[in-house]
Amino acid sequence: MIIGTPKEIKNNEYRVAIAPDGVKEFVKNGHEVLIETEAGVGSGFSDGDYQKAGAQIVDKDELFKRAEMIYKVKEMLPEEFKYLREGMVIFTYIHSNAFRDQTDILLERKTVGIAYEDIQDKDGNFPLLKPMSEIAGKGGMLMGLQYAQKINGGNGLMLARVHGVRTSEITIIGAGIAGIGAAEIAVNLGNKVTILDIDLDKLEKAKHILPPNVELLYSNGKNLEECLKRSDVLVNCILWPKWRKDHMVSRDLLKLMKPGSLILDVSCDEGGAIETCRATSHDDPIYIEEGIVHYCVDNIPAAFPQTSTYSLCNATLPYALQIANKGYERALKENKYLRKGLTCYFGELTLEETGRKQKRPYKSPEEVLNIK
Ligand SMILES: NC(=O)c1ccc[n+]([C@@H]2O[C@H](COP(=O)([O-])OP(=O)(O)OC[C@H]3O[C@@H](n4cnc5c(N)ncnc54)[C@H](O)[C@@H]3O)[C@@H](O)[C@H]2O)c1
Known part of the structure; x- marks a missing residue:
């Protein structure tokens, strides 16, 4: 198969889908790898590094013309739509639900879209989301240190323990991968940290990972309200x-928070748990609603490419190799976990969540692949 990795063009996106070591794996398995000129520079890989590993360096037009599978990081942006063609495999974070125009064109051009974020493992976890969640949680907390600063639009609190001064309080909702990552940074700087979760097993697991001064609370309305009142950062x-239409933190609940406090929405779901969240970019990361500073960047790991590129490549490469070695049809038929990521297939939408949310027809991956 001919695999093509373009240079990412999303705002401040410095990650690249494949490291030179990954190129070697494809070449060893008899595939051709095309890398767009300077696709890896943001992550510390030169064109020469890729050439040494066996890749060809080409321009964007040639890459999209020749590649059978586009292996990238972020969703396809409008500037890239012209390159889509029938049967082209798009293996990346697609977020079909959030980017309707992209979903339209992926369907119209009859592509085979496989979304990293929807691939599951045997326990129902999301193995290609997990590595980025840890970096987003930790990175989001580091961004919090910056946007709490007065010079950056915050209330001027230093989110670290300083003797003789009240210690800042940070509430984290969700004790999953991102939440634990955020907590590790917050607590190690000496902040008072509370984590809320509805899953008691997750809270118990957190107890063994985090120091004993981290408060682990069951997530219910009362506990949330108490935390909102006392926290400097949520x-x-x-x-x-x-599919949920309600919110955990409604606009009304924001009034409980201290003026000037900060919301770091690592999840960054518009219309999700935080009603007032709307996605922002690294160029323009914060806005103020109801007197609360909101930070809602949807590609936090892009700020840490030398870490996140390796972490992402480690997770995606085994799936990309399967697609290349077996061909997309056999790989999808034989691997029901990979199949969970199938978003569109020759003009049919195959992701139920997007179908339901966008109110458009969808079929199951099994139906379009003729799996009895
Ligand atoms: N902004 C970015 O750049 C970026 C990057 C990667 C991931 N993310 C996002 O980060 C989010 C978290 O990902 P994750 O991998 O840590 O997920 P996860 O599944 O590991 O953790 C989510 C946690 O939330 C808990 N939860 C669910 N409902 C709750 C409620 N009502 N109250 C309290 N807790 C509740 C769950 O029990 C679980 O422990 C996802 O939305 C993901 O898309 C964002």
Whole structure:
């Protein structure tokens, strides 16, 4: 198969889908790898590094013309739509639900879209989301240190323990991968940290990972309200179901928070757990609603490409190799976990969540692949 990895063009996106070591794996398995000129520079890989690993360096037009599978990081942006063609495999974070125009064009051009974020493992976890969640949780907390600063639009609190001064309080909702990552940074700087979760097993697990001064609370209305009143920072790390229309923190509840406090919406779900969240970019990361500073960047790991590129490649490469070695049809038929990520297939939408949310027809991956 011919695999093509373009340079990412999303705002401040410095990650790249494949590291030179990954190129070697494809070449060893008899595939051709095309890398767009300078696709890896943001992550510390030169064109020469890729050439040494066996890749060809080409321009964007040639890459999209020749590649059978586009292996990238972020969703396809409008500037890239012209390159889509029938049967082209798009293996990336697609977020079909959030980006309707992209979903339209992926369907119209009869592509085979496989979304990283929807691939599951045997326990129902999301293995290609997990590595980025840890970096987003930790990175989001680091961004919090910056946006609490007066010079950056915050209330001027230093989110670290300083003797003789009240210690800042941070509430994290969601004790999953991102939440634990955020807590590790917050607590190690000496902040008072509370984590809320509805899953008691997750809270118990957190007890063994985090120091004993972290408060682990069951997530209910009363506990949430108490935390909102006393916290300087609220970090949202919940994976909010896409079909839910209600919110955990409504606009009204924001009034309980101290003026000038900060919401770090790592989950970054518009219309999700935090009613007032809308996605922002690294260029323009914060806005103020009801006197509360909101930070809602939807690609936090992009700020840490030298870490996140490796972490992402480690997770995606085994699936990309399966698709290349077996061909997309056999790989999808033989691997029911990979199949969970199938978003569109020759003009048919195959992701139920997007079908339901966008009120458009969808079929199951099994139906379009003729799996009895
Ligand atoms: N902004 C970014 O750049 C970025 C990058 C990666 C991931 N993310 C997002 O981060 C979010 C978290 O991902 P994760 O991998 O940590 O998920 P996860 O599934 O590991 O954790 C989510 C946690 O939320 C808990 N939860 C669910 N409902 C709750 C409620 N009502 N109250 C309290 N807790 C509740 C769950 O029990 C679970 O422990 C996801 O939405 C993901 O898309 C964002």
